[in-house]
Amino acid sequence: MKIFISISIFAMISAGVYGLIDMSRDVFEGTMINYHQTEAELLKKETPVVKTDAVIPAPGKIYFRSVSLHSAKEKMLVIPIIDPDRPLFPDGVVMNSEFTGRENLREDSTAIKEKIRYESEHSDPVNVNPVAPADGTVTVVDTVAPPAPVVHYYEFSRGSPRN
Amino acid sequence: MWISVLLRIIEETPVMLKDVISARNIIRIATILFFWTPIIFLSGLLVYNTIPYFTFSRHFSFLEAREALYNKWVWRWSFYLHIAAGSFCILSAVLQFSSWILRKRKKIHVVAGKIYVFVVLLIGAPSGFYMTFFAEGGTAERLLFMFMALFWFYSTLRGFNAAARDKDFVSHKYWMIRSYAMALTAVTFRVYHIIFYVYGFEHFTNYSVSLWISILGNALVAEMLIRNRSKNYLRTLTN
Numbered sequence: 001m002k003i004f005i006s007i008s009i010f011a012m013i014s015a016g017v018y019g020l021i022d023m024s025r026d027v028f029e030g031t032m033i034n035y036h037q038t039e040a041e042l043l044k045k046e047t048p049v050v051k052t053d054a055v056i057p058a059p060g061k062i063y064f065r066s067v068s069l070h071s072a073k074e075k076m077l078v079i080p081i082i083d084p085d086r087p088l089f090p091d092g093v094v095m096n097s098e099f100t101g102r103e104n105l106r107e108d109s110t111a112i113k114e115k116i117r118y119e120s121e122h123s124d125p126v127n128v129n130p131v132a133p134a135d136g137t138v139t140v141v142d143t144v145a146p147p148a149p150v151v152h153y154y155e156f157s158r159g160s161p162r163n
Numbered sequence: 164m165w166i167s168v169l170l171r172i173i174e175e176t177p178v179m180l181k182d183v184i185s186a187r188n189i190i191r192i193a194t195i196l197f198f199w200t201p202i203i204f205l206s207g208l209l210v211y212n213t214i215p216y217f218t219f220s221r222h223f224s225f226l227e228a229r230e231a232l233y234n235k236w237v238w239r240w241s242f243y244l245h246i247a248a249g250s251f252c253i254l255s256a257v258l259q260f261s262s263w264i265l266r267k268r269k270k271i272h273v274v275a276g277k278i279y280v281f282v283v284l285l286i287g288a289p290s291g292f293y294m295t296f297f298a299e300g301g302t303a304e305r306l307l308f309m310f311m312a313l314f315w316f317y318s319t320l321r322g323f324n325a326a327a328r329d330k331d332f333v334s335h336k337y338w339m340i341r342s343y344a345m346a347l348t349a350v351t352f353r354v355y356h357i358i359f360y361v362y363g364f365e366h367f368t369n370y371s372v373s374l375w376i377s378i379l380g381n382a383l384v385a386e387m388l389i390r391n392r393s394k395n396y397l398r399t400l401t402n
Contacts, residue, residue, distance in 0.1 A: 001327060005320065008284035012316055015289040018237065019296035026297075033231050035299040035367070 203257055205350045210250040216243070232297050241290040248287035249349055255279045256343050276339075280323045283342070288316035300367075304374055311378050315345035337389045337399045344385035345378075352377040 026032040216223065221233055232238045255275040258264055264271050295308035322338030325331045355373035364372065390396045 004281075005284075005324075008289070008316075008320070011285060011289040012292060012313075015241075015293040019293040022235070022237065022293075023296040031231060033229065033297055035228075 199260075202347070202350065205354065206253045206257055206347075209350055209353065210254060213246045213250055216246055219243070229297075238294065238297065241293045244286050245290040245294060248282045248290065249346075251282045252279050252287055252346055253349065255282070256346055259339065259343070276326075280319055283319045283346070284316060284323070287346075288312055288319070292316070300371055300374065304371055307374060307378055311345055311348060314382075315342060318342040318345065333393075334399065337393065340388055341382070341385050344381040348377045348381050351381055 023032070216226075221227065221230070226233050226242075229238075233242075255278045258271060258275045259279065292309065292312040295305055295312055298305050298308045300308075318338050318341040322335050322342055325335035325338055352373050355376050356369060359369040359373055389399050393399045
């Protein structure tokens with residue numbers, strides 16, 4: 001019994017010491033995991049900076065595949081375009097739109113998810129064309145697999161945005 | 164013959180009903196219905212939800228969000244050992260508070276208790292303690308996790324020592340209540356997390372609030388239970 005207790009106390013102390021060393025190493029190397037990055041920060045960080053004058057042709061939604069978020073990677077962020085005249089990439093990054101609520105995420109993600117997955121698997125990551133065509137399509141930015149993110153295009157329905 | 168048996172049952176029925184509806188039995192039935200049934204169900208659900216992780220695939224949202232940590236073999240194995248140990252100790256602990264098992268099948272209590280102690284002291288608490296350094300949340304949440312891991316270890320050790328070394332089964336019971344309260348935070352945390360999610364809490368706020376409530380709430384409930392059962396509450400902390 002004494003041996004068992006000694007081993008368990010030793011295991012606990014070792015776990016603490018090694019955890020402290022490991023954490024310190026991550027902190028000094030700047031690789032410490034930061035869970036408090038918001039979804040927007042993650043998106044901004046991992047979305048490719050693309051300069052373009054492209055304008056969303058009509059109100060609709062842009063569907064973003066999520067950036068390894070805390071809760072569900074396969075969940076997508078759905079970003080409605082409030083102003084149809086607002087530039088898609090005003091400063092190189094799509095950050096000026098507002099996120100919809102979680103209900104919309106759940107509601108809209110399922111069908112698009114399969115489509116994006118298919119496109120991700122069958123697309124050429126080098127072929128990036130940031131200009132949104134004016135025939136009622138929107139840009140979907142795949143931000144999941146840096147450093148070679150892929151920009152996809154998908155059809156979207158014209159009409160007023162659903163918020 | 165059947166008629167006489169029936170008459171006898173009818174004769175005894177008022178007494179049986181009186182026994183059944185006694186205050187003590189009502190509390191007992193209510194405890195089983197509203198406390199142990201949800202706990203057993205949710206514990207089972209928690210264990211069931213950990214099973215897919217043993218495919219050792221990294222394609223789970225929890226692991227994908229911790230990709231950098233998953234690449235460390237120490238963290239990776241701590242994680243798998245921790246969830247395996249957690250499943251064992253949650254399942255074995257469910258048996259430990261049954262007074263029927265304790266009275267009629269003491270051997271089950273002893274074996275399940277040994278499994279619980281072995282798993283907590285040697286696997287669950289050390290692996291959890293290592294992972295607290297990288298836990299989600301801020302510094303306060305990490306410190307809270309550390310407190311939980313240390314207290315889980317300490318209370319289990321005290322409970323084990325009280326029974327195996329000192330043969331002080333009253334103290335054993337109190338320390339094991341504290342230990343189980345810590346083990347059960349895995350369950351209560353998820354319950355609070357779902358409740359606050361439904362109420363629209365933002366993820367990180369939800370996470371922090373659920374964590375604090377589950378750990379401190381469980382500790383508080385444990386202390387209240389001990390206080391109600393003990394004649395001298397302060398002595399339960401030192402004995």
